[in-house]
Amino acid sequence: MSVSDKPPDINPSQWEAICHEGSHLLIVAGPGTGKTHTLTCRIAHFVDRLKDSQRVLAITFTYKAAQEMRERLRRRCPEKEDRLWVGTFHGFCLQFLRDHSFLSHLPLDFTIAGSAEIEGLGKRLWPQKTPTQRQEILEAISRWKASYGEKDLPVDVSAYNHLLRDQALLDFDDLLYETHRLLKAQSQPLTQTQASYPFVFVDEYQDINGIQHALLKALVGPGVFLTAIGDPHQSIYSFRGADPRFFESFLDDFPGAAIRYLNENYRSAANLLEASKQIMALRNSSPVPELVARIYTEGHLTVYEAPTDKAEAEYVVHTIEKLIAGTTFFSHDSKRVESHRLSDYSFGDIAVFYRLKVQAELFKEALGRSGIPYHVTGEKPLLEEPGIYEVVMLLRLAQDLSVPSERVERLSETFGEGIHLPAVLLNLKEKLKTLNLVEALEFFLESSAGQHFILDDARRKENLQRLKDLASSSQGSVEVFDHLFLQQPEDSLEGRVEKVSLMTLHASKGLEFPVVLIVGCEENLLPLKRPGLKTDQEEERRLFYVGITRAKQRLYLTWAKRRRLFGQKYENSPSSFLTDIAEKLKVYEQNRHPSSLRKKGQEEQLSLFFGEDPEKGLRI
Secondary structure (H helix, E strand, O other), X not given: OOHHHOOOOOOHHHHHHHHOOOOOEEEEEOOOOXXXXXXXXXXXXXXXXXXXXXXXXXXXXXXXXXXXXXXXXHHHOHHHXXXXXXXXXXXXXXXXXXXXXXXXXXXXXXXXXXXXXXXXHHHHHOOOOOHHHHHHHHHHHHHHHHOOOOOOOOHHHHHHHHHHHHOOEEOHHHHHHHHHHHHHHOHHHHHHHHHHOOEEEEOOHHHOOHHHHHHHHHHOOOOOEEEEEEOHHHOXXXXXXXXXXXXXXXXXHOOOOEEEEEOEEOOOOHHHHHHHHHHHOOOOOOOOOOOEEOOOOOOEEEEEEEEEHHHHHHHHHHHHHHHXXXXXXXXXXXXXXXXXXXXXXXXXXXXXXXXXXHHHHHHHHHHHHOOOOEEEOOOOOHHHOOOHHHHHHHHHXXXXXXXXXXXXXXXXXXHOOOOOHHHHHHHHHHHXXXXXXXXXXXXXXXXXXXXXXXXXXXXXXXXXXXXXXXHHOOOOHHHHHHHHHHOOHHHHOOOXXXXXXXXXXXXXXXXXXXXXXXXXXXXXXXXXXXXXXXXXXXXXXXXXXXXXXXXXXXXXXXXXXXXXXXOEEEEOOEOHHHHOOOHHHOEEXXXXXXXXXXXXXXXXXXXXXXXXXXXXXXXX
């Protein structure tokens, strides 16, 4: 393609990256630079170069990101949809193992273990250990598999894998580990896969771990071209085994590779972008060009010091009410907002980020009390919501006549008394001969056993409706089960809804909002430093950078002088990250409350703003 062919919605740097041919390519793309747009256009550019039976392989890190990319590609090249495979590393490996299970040592009818099953296996293996100790062992096993350990199997890994296979199970990490193991042991599936996928694309390359790196090195053989895109400044998943050094070694790992840069930011107002650059200044060990603002508005960066964590939560509520022109009669009556002001933002435009999940509780309470709708993102996948795991396992067992009896016994314990599971399973197995998954689910829920399971539990009922919706929009039970067992916490983000979003900084990656409030900007919390907890302080900096670069127009950075966390009281100082931002970019909002509130009977409200001891039993 020539420069004259360039569409108007693509800038010259993006176009150069889209059209590059003849070698592997690393695209360094900062936040807001049109990363997904560029990658999607490049995939569409190469799909026309495929020969018969060949496909493009595009890998993302979450199911939701894969859905978005698949939809973009469907709009851009609808006639080529069958020539594209778009999904996660785990999704690709699951399909690979199923396609080649006859060549592996794995059970032919393997399924993916859920968290409850893994917890049960841990109890059987290490009955003398505490739940915390068992969890630590399981996390160590996961890290070993994710790091691509080629040395001899540790004893715990060997015993755990043996028990998994006895139950015809693979865990989440096994999908990648066993795929790589098969590729190394058998030349035929490797050669076949390389021939099938001559173009491989990987999003968020800074987030890959050891086993993912090893898989790519195996898949990208002679005649296969790899395109990777990402930003080393946004490498924040070391707890999952991600290693940004793989990004830095790309040119050595894939000889002859070229590198291109995207640095025009179309997201953040100018001073917010400048603040983010100052956070990363002098720490640029990777080849990341300085971002250039293409949004020609100034933006607002506000810093607020709260006397207590409860006051901080009240400030967030107060700020949201100002931004949307008030949500309650109290807001107008108290002059917290001006009743004649038109709304600048909606609830869906606003997000609150925090470092630790436990911080969410105060904000959920304060927002709920004020009538502000909110959604907590990244708490848990649907499979771990109340009622879902039991019903999914019931349906899965009903479809599999060869399930070991002890798995039925364990599920019976999960359902509890009042449900005779063997009889329920027999009924479901008979019904599944003529019913699809949705109909089978409805059959169970309408049965006496299903009614007993739900009782008056509104949460279970709501979750099971979500399961029905998922099953209704899927091609079959295999797709539903795969979706549920491959979900990451980040996939729990709802689509565009008119609710304030609450989430950890980790969960915010890949998102953007007109208004962002980052709370808890305190030393020892952000950056996180806790006794017995190993944290990378430069990764904490990158995490803060990710949070800042989600904001489009307004950014609020708040901290509390006093906070109760994990049952302990803390006296805090502001985060050192705040001092890295030039004073000229910051506006300090004063710790005060409208005088109209200063009347008898509102002492509890005042205490939040004037720093009285939050431990005196005051309810807010």
